[in-house]
Amino acid sequence: MNHCVEHIARILRVDKNVITDLETKLNKATGKAGVFEDIYNENEKLLDNRLEVLKLSYQSSASEVYNALIGKVRVDDAKLFEAMGIFSVRVPDAAEKIAEFVSRMHKPNKGLFLKKEKAAQLLAAEPPKKILAALGYKNVEAMLQKEDLLEVFSALRFLEDSEWLNGTFFKQYENLKPDDFEERPIELRALSSRWIKAAEKFVAKKYHNVSHLKEMGVIFIIPIFSGIPGETLRLVSLLLHYLNEVEYYSELFQRYQSDEKVFANNVISLLRGDVLEKRTPELLVGSENPRFLVVQRYLAKDDENDWRLFEPRINPEALHWQRAEEQLRVVNNNNGNGGFKFWAGLGAVGDFFPTEAGVDILVSFNIVDTVMALVREKELLKYLYHHQEALWNKIFIGYFGEEKLRKISQDNILRGWFEI
Structure with a gap:
């Protein structure tokens, strides 16, 4: 068996x-060959280069x-402050400056x-009762006369409980046209800043202070x-990611x-993030053509043992x-150790390295996995799934672009799978 594939x-x-x-199946469908070898060789080449940069x-x-x-992310995080022209997130207008900075990197498009x-x-x-109570209003009409609609709608995400949101408020989406x-x-x-106290529990639970509403076209920083x-x-990184996601x-x-007739149901399915729950009758029958799930x-x-994680997918x-990673690479490239260019092309890159006990474990070079691990370093959490999903995409891109x-x-996000 080809060692690259293995x-x-x-x-x-x-x-x-x-x-x-x-x-x-992919070779037969496209007439291409050697794609997996190319992916393997590129992975090795990028690893060689980055290990050398890190003096490893x-x-x-x-x-x-x-x-x-992790050390590289620490350095880049500090340099990012310089690029944005702020010295601490503790300054009153830090969130506004970050939003402006990202908007210059990726100008928000229409949608x-x-x-x-x-x-x-x-x-x-x-009426969202918890929002009304937090702001001190008796009814929605009075609230919207003085408050920003998008801020109020954003607050649904972090103030109202999920049972009411899904069972009552979002139920109204079934009638959207x-x-x-x-x-x-x-x-x-x-x-x-008036939302800070109200959002504290949400931020503590989610471990980040940003969210978005796809249907409203708004991305917000708490x-x-x-x-x-x-x-x-x-x-x-999350803001850039959300800009790309909302456009999509x-x-x-x-x-x-x-x-x-199906508009509302389709929109609801997208907002829920529906994925194929079980193999359909078609998927239970073998095929000579390559098949992929859309997850x-x-x-x-x-x-981490979900059955869909062991199936070909995009x-x-x-x-x-x-x-988002491609957009991030242009930031302040003179910050040592390759600047943000260091992370370019590493989304699908990673390999096995030995522990002190001699057991090989996978280390992701994906910037998202790395920065998430740093933020939650005290919990000793390590991330791999951004790297692995990027690698599945890279396989498909290697054949089709x-x-x-x-x-x-x-084309197939609602169906949940496709065959080529």
Whole structure:
């Protein structure tokens, strides 16, 4: 068996026969060969280069490599402050400056989003009691006369409980129509400081101070910072990721506009992040053609043994991260150790290094995995799933290209799988 295929299978935690079978089918479908070898060789080349930059080698231990990557993120996080022109997240306007900085890196585009008038109607029909209480209003009408609608709608995410949101408020989405949406620019903003106290529990639970509403086209920063290393780099990365993600889903909203009968159900499915729950009858029957699942979530966050993690797949989330990483690389490239260019092309890169006990473990060179691990360093958490999902995407891109991945994922995101 090809050692390149075997090594990739080991990284992806799948049976080597799954990858061998996939390669055979992809080669036959495209007339291409050697794609897996190219991916393996590129991985080796990038690892050689980055290990040299870090003054390490393949003989280095897993902890040495991991700690060097964490150290690199610490340096880049500090340099990011300089690039943004701020010296601490403790300054009052830090969140606003970060939002402005990211907006210059990736100018928010226009998209199709829920009309603000419709959003106000939804709030009036099902008043968010916790938001009203937090702001000191008796009714929605009085609140919206003085408060910013997008801030109020954003607060649904961190103030109202999920049972009420899903069982009552979002139930109204079942009646949405294409005419309830309009084209307008995506908004990236920092919420006002009055939301800080109300959002503390949300930030503590989510471990980050940023979220978004795809249907509203808004990405928001809650101005709460812990001051831990890596926090700012993670925030900027997440904002870039969300900008790419909101654009992607807006394209889908536009696509579904033409069929009013299923429009609401399709939008709801996207917002829930639906994925294929079980193998359909078609998937239970073998095929000579390559098949991929379309998974729009990081399933390993909830269950690292989820059956879908052992199937060939593509992941739009990993594509949004890839584009965010490409945008991030232009930041302050003179900060030593390769600057942010160090992370370029490393989304799908990683390899096995020995522990002190002599057991090989996988170390991800993916910047998102690394920065997430730094932020939660005290909990001794390490991340791999961004790297692994990026590698699945890289396999598909190796045969068909990035734009094909984007299009075919959108074509089949509701169905949950496709065959080539």
